[in-house]
Amino acid sequence: MSKIYKNQIFIPMTALLILLLFNLIADPSFFKITMGLNSAGNPVLSGYLMTVLDNGSELAILAIGMTLVTAASGGQDISVGAAIAIAGSTLLRVLCGTNTRPDTLRTPIFVAFLISCLVAMAFGAFNGVLVAIFKIQPMVATLILYTAGRSIAAWINNNELPIISDPKFSYYGGFIPGIPIPTPVFIAAAMVILITLVLKFTNLGLYTQAVGINESSSRLNGLNPVFIKWLTFVILGLCVAVAALIKVSRLSSINYSVIAKDIEMDAILAVALGGNALSGGKFNMAASVIGAFVIQLLTTTLFKFNVPSDALPAYKAVVVIMLVVFSAPVVRDRMSVLFKKLSAESRKEAA
Numbered sequence: 448m449s450k451i452y453k454n455q456i457f458i459p460m461t462a463l464l465i466l467l468l469f470n471l472i473a474d475p476s477f478f479k480i481t482m483g484l485n486s487a488g489n490p491v492l493s494g495y496l497m498t499v500l501d502n503g504s505e506l507a508i509l510a511i512g513m514t515l516v517t518a519a520s521g522g523q524d525i526s527v528g529a530a531i532a533i534a535g536s537t538l539l540r541v542l543c544g545t546n547t548r549p550d551t552l553r554t555p556i557f558v559a560f561l562i563s564c565l566v567a568m569a570f571g572a573f574n575g576v577l578v579a580i581f582k583i584q585p586m587v588a589t590l591i592l593y594t595a596g597r598s599i600a601a602w603i604n605n606n607e608l609p610i611i612s613d614p615k616f617s618y619y620g621g622f623i624p625g626i627p628i629p630t631p632v633f634i635a636a637a638m639v640i641l642i643t644l645v646l647k648f649t650n651l652g653l654y655t656q657a658v659g660i661n662e663s664s665s666r667l668n669g670l671n672p673v674f675i676k677w678l679t680f681v682i683l684g685l686c687v688a689v690a691a692l693i694k695v696s697r698l699s700s701i702n703y704s705v706i707a708k709d710i711e712m713d714a715i716l717a718v719a720l721g722g723n724a725l726s727g728g729k730f731n732m733a734a735s736v737i738g739a740f741v742i743q744l745l746t747t748t749l750f751k752f753n754v755p756s757d758a759l760p761a762y763k764a765v766v767v768i769m770l771v772v773f774s775a776p777v778v779r780d781r782m783s784v785l786f787k788k789l790s791a792e793s794r795k796e797a798a
Contacts, residue, residue, distance in 0.1 A: 455722040458779075459737040462720065462770050466744050470495075470751075477751065485622060487614065492627045495747055503743030504635035505690045509710065510717040510739040511642050512683030514730050515651075517718050518659045519679045520578050521727030522585025526570075527687060527711035529596020534567040534691035535701050536600035539609040542616070547609040556616060564688040570596075571684025575677035593711075601703045611699040620696030631693045638689060639736055646732065655679060659727030713742050719771045722779070742767070 470477035480494035509527055516524050541559035543549050552559075570592060577588035611617075619630055646652040657665040658672045666672055690710075695701055719725055720741055721734030749762055772778060 455731040456734045456737065458722050458770065458773055459720055459734050459741055462741045463737060463744065466741065466748060470748060474751070477748075482627065487622075487624070489622060489624045490627050491622050491629075495751060497629065499740060499744050499747050500632050501629040502747070503740040504629070504631035505693050505707075506710065506713055506717060506743055507635045507736045507739040508638050508686050508690050508693075509683075509714040510721075510735040511638060511732065512679070512686035513711075513714045514718050514721070514723060514732055514735040515655055515679040516585070516683050517715075517723060517725055518727055518730040519655045519676045520585045521659055521725075522578070523711075523715045523718075523725065524574060524589045524680065524683055525586055525711050525715075526574065526589040526592035526596055527683070527714055528707040528709060529593050529600070530567055530570055530684065530687045531691045531694060531707040531710070532597050532600035532701070532703050533570060533603070534563045534688045535695040535706060536603040536703065537566045538563040538691060538695055539611070539701055540603050542611060543604075543609040547604070547607045548612070550612065552611070552613050552616070556619075560688070560692055563691060564685055567688035567691065568681050568684035571680040571682075571687065572677065575680030578680065579673040579676035597703050600701075604701075608700055608702070617696055617699055620693045620698075634689060634693060638686070642732060651678075652730075652732075656729050660729070714739070716767050716771070717742050720767070741770070 477495045480492055480496060482490055483493050485491045513524065513527070516522075538559050541554050541562050542552050542556065544553040546553075574585075574589050574592060577583045577591075578585050581588075618624075619634070621630060622628075623630055654665070654670055654675050657668070657670060658675045662672045665675075690707070694706055715725075717739035718730075718735050720738035721731055721736075723730045723735060745763060745766055746759075749759055754762055
């Protein structure tokens with residue numbers, strides 16, 4: 448039991464199972480999945496579980512980048528929501544041009560997405576420079592973009608709200624005709640597979656953890672802590688661009704002040720819930736991704752039971768605090784010692 452509890456993935460998996468069990472007891476219809484038709488007349492799967500998978504996909508993508516930033520810098524990027532607004536606004540600007548209601552797209556969607564990726568990665572690089580070179584604490588450094596980001600997003604489109612009428616654009620945040628599973632699920636799966644391959648076949652994970660554990664020691668061993676920290680912020684910028692594509696595609700438009708509001712807090716919570724130390728160092732990417740879906744499952748559960756929207760953060764905070772405390776390394780170590788003592792006592796009694 449001690450070995451199981453010390454496994455980093457134990458806490459998020461336990462939280463996931465507890466929430467699923469709660470819904471099973473309170474209302475088994477939570478697990479009901481039905482086949483219906485969307486507004487375009489295409490067959491799609493619907494239900495609370497599909498909602499969790501759909502909306503949790505964006506958070507899982509952001510958790511990937513946030514985990515690397517946390518591990519390398521020992522801090523968090525709080526400008527993620529604002530950066531999504533910038534990337535989404537850039538995407539729409541390239542697609543629409545100067546006409547906010549175009550009959551046809553001015554640029555292929557793939558080209559517009561690549562440009563938004565470059566913009567998001569550039570802002571990520573800006574944050575990385577402040578943290579890695581100027582040694583500014585990550586939350587303070589990213590506070591600049593957190594404050595100014597949504598104004599920059601509105602300025603990109605002259606404070607207008609472009610609307611895309613091409614139905615193909617809605618596929619990325621909705622459904623591809625003939626496929627009943629939401630497209631964001633496939634995008635998130637692709638991102639998870641990509642980062643898994645990168646961590647497996649490169650030294651990114653090892654170098655990131657080494658810098659986060661002891662920057663001076665990693666430098667003496669031939670690593671470049673400045674570059675590694677900077678690179679993690681750039682990777683988070685790429686994750687931001689992917690999440691922005693999904694967000695903007697859902698509505699085929701953008702609301703600069705509302706889009707991805709407070710999503711950076713959920714991304715940080717997903718990392719913490721995954722048992723990753725927020726002070727940097729060792730990390731478990733799978734645990735962070737599971738933590739993201741636990742956060743979304745909790746949100747969906749609270750909405751299902753008609754928790755008032757103004758009280759939702761309070762309920763959510765209580766549950767998240769409990770989960771984060773139990774996943775803290777100090778608590779896990781003490782619980783592991785307790786399990787060992789109980790195991791030793793049981794062996795003595797058996798003897």
